Amino acid sequence: MEPVFDTAVADMVIRGAPTPRGLATLFIDYLGDDLLILKDDITAELHQSLWTRTPLPFFALVYAWQDVAWGVALQERQQELLEARSLLDMAMEMSRPK
Numbered sequence: 001m002e003p004v005f006d007t008a009v010a011d012m013v014i015r016g017a018p019t020p021r022g023l024a025t026l027f028i029d030y031l032g033d034d035l036l037i038l039k040d041d042i043t044a045e046l047h048q049s050l051w052t053r054t055p056l057p058f059f060a061l062v063y064a065w066q067d068v069a070w071g072v073a074l075q076e077r078q079q080e081l082l083e084a085r086s087l088l089d090m091a092m093e094m095s096r097p098k
Helices: 007-015 023-031 044-050 058-084 088-095
Strands: none
Touching: 007 023, 007 058, 007 088, 023 058, 044 058, 058 088
16 A cells, blocks of 8 residues: 655654644644644534534634645645655655554
8 A cells, every 4th residue: 555645754754753743733833833723722522523513614614624725735845845855755654554
């Protein structure tokens, strides 16, 4: 099975650190702190209940949009950094499903 780019693994390889960080932290660190991060205000209970409502509340759509839109930009930025350090192959291998 081919590996999928894992932004948490990429971050750990770039930082040389063994612990993963949250997605909101990665967005800010790699894409800048001027992003509107709505996730910081979401409790675990609210997060779970967001996806059980029909129709989805507007806030949930925005929440999901952030992951998709900024996730692509995050991958591109991390991939640039990994390639510049000749670490992309290692990050991809570490992302391979076990």
